[in-house]
Amino acid sequence: MKLSEIKLQKKKQEIILSAVKLVNKKGSHGATMEEIAAELLMTKGSLYYYFKNKEDLLFQCHEMVLGQAISELQHYVNEVISNEQKLRKMIANHIRYMIEEKETFNMIIKPDQTFSKDYLQPILRKRNEYAAWFDKVIKKGVEEGEFTIKEPKIARMILLGSMNWIQQWYKLNGDKTIEDLQAIYADYLLKVVK
Amino acid sequence: MKLSEIKLQKKKQEIILSAVKLVNKKGSHGATMEEIAAELLMTKGSLYYYFKNKEDLLFQCHEMVLGQAISELQHYVNEVISNEQKLRKMIANHIRYMIEEKETFNMIIKPDQTFSKDYLQPILRKRNEYAAWFDKVIKKGVEEGEFTIKEPKIARMILLGSMNWIQQWYKLNGDKTIEDLQAIYADYLLKVVK
Amino acid sequence: MKLSEIKLQKKKQEIILSAVKLVNKKGSHGATMEEIAAELLMTKGSLYYYFKNKEDLLFQCHEMVLGQAISELQHYVNEVISNEQKLRKMIANHIRYMIEEKETFNMIIKPDQTFSKDYLQPILRKRNEYAAWFDKVIKKGVEEGEFTIKEPKIARMILLGSMNWIQQWYKLNGDKTIEDLQAIYADYLLKVVK
Amino acid sequence: MKLSEIKLQKKKQEIILSAVKLVNKKGSHGATMEEIAAELLMTKGSLYYYFKNKEDLLFQCHEMVLGQAISELQHYVNEVISNEQKLRKMIANHIRYMIEEKETFNMIIKPDQTFSKDYLQPILRKRNEYAAWFDKVIKKGVEEGEFTIKEPKIARMILLGSMNWIQQWYKLNGDKTIEDLQAIYADYLLKVVK
DNA sequence: GATGAATGAGGCTTCATTCAT
DNA sequence: TATGAATGAAGCCTCATTCAT
Numbered sequence: 080m081k082l083s084e085i086k087l088q089k090k091k092q093e094i095i096l097s098a099v100k101l102v103n104k105k106g107s108h109g110a111t112m113e114e115i116a117a118e119l120l121m122t123k124g125s126l127y128y129y130f131k132n133k134e135d136l137l138f139q140c141h142e143m144v145l146g147q148a149i150s151e152l153q154h155y156v157n158e159v160i161s162n163e164q165k166l167r168k169m170i171a172n173h174i175r176y177m178i179e180e181k182e183t184f185n186m187i188i189k190p191d192q193t194f195s196k197d198y199l200q201p202i203l204r205k206r207n208e209y210a211a212w213f214d215k216v217i218k219k220g221v222e223e224g225e226f227t228i229k230e231p232k233i234a235r236m237i238l239l240g241s242m243n244w245i246q247q248w249y250k251l252n253g254d255k256t257i258e259d260l261q262a263i264y265a266d267y268l269l270k271v272v273k
Numbered sequence: 274m275k276l277s278e279i280k281l282q283k284k285k286q287e288i289i290l291s292a293v294k295l296v297n298k299k300g301s302h303g304a305t306m307e308e309i310a311a312e313l314l315m316t317k318g319s320l321y322y323y324f325k326n327k328e329d330l331l332f333q334c335h336e337m338v339l340g341q342a343i344s345e346l347q348h349y350v351n352e353v354i355s356n357e358q359k360l361r362k363m364i365a366n367h368i369r370y371m372i373e374e375k376e377t378f379n380m381i382i383k384p385d386q387t388f389s390k391d392y393l394q395p396i397l398r399k400r401n402e403y404a405a406w407f408d409k410v411i412k413k414g415v416e417e418g419e420f421t422i423k424e425p426k427i428a429r430m431i432l433l434g435s436m437n438w439i440q441q442w443y444k445l446n447g448d449k450t451i452e453d454l455q456a457i458y459a460d461y462l463l464k465v466v467k
Numbered sequence: 468m469k470l471s472e473i474k475l476q477k478k479k480q481e482i483i484l485s486a487v488k489l490v491n492k493k494g495s496h497g498a499t500m501e502e503i504a505a506e507l508l509m510t511k512g513s514l515y516y517y518f519k520n521k522e523d524l525l526f527q528c529h530e531m532v533l534g535q536a537i538s539e540l541q542h543y544v545n546e547v548i549s550n551e552q553k554l555r556k557m558i559a560n561h562i563r564y565m566i567e568e569k570e571t572f573n574m575i576i577k578p579d580q581t582f583s584k585d586y587l588q589p590i591l592r593k594r595n596e597y598a599a600w601f602d603k604v605i606k607k608g609v610e611e612g613e614f615t616i617k618e619p620k621i622a623r624m625i626l627l628g629s630m631n632w633i634q635q636w637y638k639l640n641g642d643k644t645i646e647d648l649q650a651i652y653a654d655y656l657l658k659v660v661k
Numbered sequence: 662m663k664l665s666e667i668k669l670q671k672k673k674q675e676i677i678l679s680a681v682k683l684v685n686k687k688g689s690h691g692a693t694m695e696e697i698a699a700e701l702l703m704t705k706g707s708l709y710y711y712f713k714n715k716e717d718l719l720f721q722c723h724e725m726v727l728g729q730a731i732s733e734l735q736h737y738v739n740e741v742i743s744n745e746q747k748l749r750k751m752i753a754n755h756i757r758y759m760i761e762e763k764e765t766f767n768m769i770i771k772p773d774q775t776f777s778k779d780y781l782q783p784i785l786r787k788r789n790e791y792a793a794w795f796d797k798v799i800k801k802g803v804e805e806g807e808f809t810i811k812e813p814k815i816a817r818m819i820l821l822g823s824m825n826w827i828q829q830w831y832k833l834n835g836d837k838t839i840e841d842l843q844a845i846y847a848d849y850l851l852k853v854v855k
Numbered sequence: 856g857a858t859g860a861a862t863g864a865g866g867c868t869t870c871a872t873t874c875a876t
Numbered sequence: 877t878a879t880g881a882a883t884g885a886a887g888c889c890t891c892a893t894t895c896a897t
Contacts, residue, residue: 694888694889695886695887695888705887705888705889706889706890706891709888709889709890709891714888714889715887715888715889
């Protein structure tokens with residue numbers, strides 16, 4: 080019983096990972112069930128054993144990816160370092176996601192064009208959860224005198240927004256490495272909150 | 274002769290405006306030619322009198338909107354004010370677009386999922402043209418000692434990226450007016466370049 | 468009254484000539500009313516002043532072309548020369564049509580895929596009229612001892628069929644001139660009837 | 662594994678056969694995917710499981726039909742009989758195709774109005790392959806003194822052209838049987854090459 | 856669990872035709 | 877006469893979804 084359950088979940092994960100990649104290369108509309116299946120050497124029909132429909136698959140992609148990102152944020156917040164240090168790490172982490180796993184975060188950008196009403200609520204909730212960790216650190220930083228910002232939420236929007244934009248223009252093998260980018264963004268964005 | 278040409282262009286504009294609205298509510302995929310036509314009380318087929326195909330229509334939407342925005346930027350840059358003043362105005366303008374005509378800028382975000390190769394070139398060119406006006410002011414500001422930024426292009430990316438994100442969350446009738454937002458963003462983003 | 472009538476007919480001729488060219492380059496389906504009109508620097512709509520609909524235009528193309536060809540055949544038959552001489556001239560003429568005005572005869576090949584029932588009758592009648600001139604000469608030739616053929620109709624089918632096929636493969640600027648072809652075909656095809 | 666592959670091919674054959682019939686009754690334009698499907702009690706969409714698009718289906722129709730005809734020619738050529746005998750059999754065979762499976766050869770007539778560039782090459786190649794078997798026998802006949810013709814290729818064009826024309830006029834249940842026709846054509850056409 | 860096959864709704868596009876001006 | 881504009885039917889094609897085996 081347990082074993083088969085575990086196997087099922089494992090397979091699901093596998094599908095989700097593969098789907099995420101494809102979805103973000105081609106967009107949620109451009110990626111067809113056929114292609115997603117093909118990448119896994121399955122056939123279209125089989126996907127429906129694991130997921131109710133395409134939207135369900137996309138939804139679970141979203142949940143998985145963002146869930147993981149959240150747990151990473153959580154980790155940084157719990158470290159015993161200054162809020163600035165935390166924020167720097169969180170920024171670096173977000174940028175890494177944006178570039179190395181650019182595929183993943185993409186789907187967050189315009190969920191309302193991808194998901195129907197039923198799915199939209201939990202999606203937005205997860206998104207807020209993610210943002211909340213940034214808010215927490217920024218607020219703490221203000222309280223503890225590290226930051227001076229009066230509108231912490233808007234500051235957070237600026238941080239996330241500017242970073243989400245990176246994938247629009249960044250190309251690996253350009254003149255900047257990821258580390259360069261992480262450093263520059265951290266510096267510039269901290270100027271916003273300080 | 275001239276008259277009919279003018280009429281034609283006018284109708285095209287009308288269609289473009291309507292299409293822009295729909296495309297940005299539903300995405301370029303979600304908006305069908307049928308719906309775009311219906312909104313104008315036309316039939317599908319009539320659209321093809323004015324535009325070669327859907328991609329052509331979308332392309333012209335893009336050109337029109339961004340072209341107009343560029344001409345506004347140009348205006349600010351030519352005023353006789355400090356670079357900071359210019360940048361503030363450009364930021365305010367971009368934010369206004371992002372909110373009041375949110376529909377328009379939306380289509381800029383992921384052109385490569387909307388457009389085929391032939392159209393991508395001119396689209397990216399226009400986008401760069403728009404960005405170049407920001408670069409110009411930032412660079413000038415650095416030269417004249419108003420700004421201190423070492424990576425002006427990345428700074429510009431941060432500005433635009435953060436502002437483009439606004440439409441993801443901003444709702445009219447919330448607790449912030451557009452003017453509030455313009456002021457806050459200008460203040461925070463200028464901290465980046467200063 | 469007369470004058471306007473003449474003008475009308477002239478214009479019709481003009482349209483037919485142009486249509487014939489296009490139809491045979493692109494096929495009766497491939498040639499659109501738009502293109503036919505464009506070639507004449509007209510607009511689609513105007514064509515409907517002169518012709519009831521596309522089929523009507525195509526029909527009149529057919530009538531014109533075949534009518535002209537028939538009158539030429541008639542001319543040869545009335546000359547005072549041997550039946551073999553007549554047949555040679557008729558063959559040469561048909562080949563010239565097939566190549567130089569290949570466009571024209573094309574439409575004869577599969578009329579039932581182009582025309583609806585109403586038009587089919589007169590079309591086939593005209594076709595038979597054309598063929599009848601060949602039959603006449605062949606029969607006369609048999610009567611007068613020039614030819615020996617027992618199945619004059621089938622012989623005629625062979626003649627016309629083989630010549631109609633020319634357009635499938637003949638290319639101007641190849642190694643054979645039209646005159647070469649006319650000579651060779653005349654020689655070979657006369658072997659059939661002799 | 663093998664079995665499903667075989668089944669697939671079988672179904673493809675079935676579709677091709679049905680398509681050939683329809684295409685030649687209505688022309689490649691007149692025959693719609695919908696009708697082709699309906700004839701097989703399928704739906705439009707299903708056809709696309711077997712064929713990439715309409716052109717692909719038409720192409721495979723062409724390949725199948727001509728391929729079969731070629732293999733038959735090949736058979737006659739390899740028999741140990743005089744070249745005249747061979748040619749007679751090949752003529753009879755072609756005529757049989759032209760009448761009994763008139764549907765099949767029809768599509769060969771104007772491939773350039775049916776197929777786009779990519780498909781045209783292999784189509785013409787196949788056509789030439791078919792013709793080459795006629796050329797071979799005719800040339801051999803000339804070498805061995807059976808035929809006297811100086812332009813064997815043009816002779817072949819005359820043979821094929823005249824036979825392809827048969828379908829334009831021949832009606833079963835007329836006063837000539839197929840066997841009549843085969844005999845008459847063989848006699849008359851051999852006069853050409855002799 | 857998996858798959859091959861089928862389906863059908865829906866989208867894009869073409870084009871003959873119409874008609875007011 | 878001519879045209880600009882609109883229409884709508886019809887065709888091609890895609891793809892999420894279903895289901896018997």
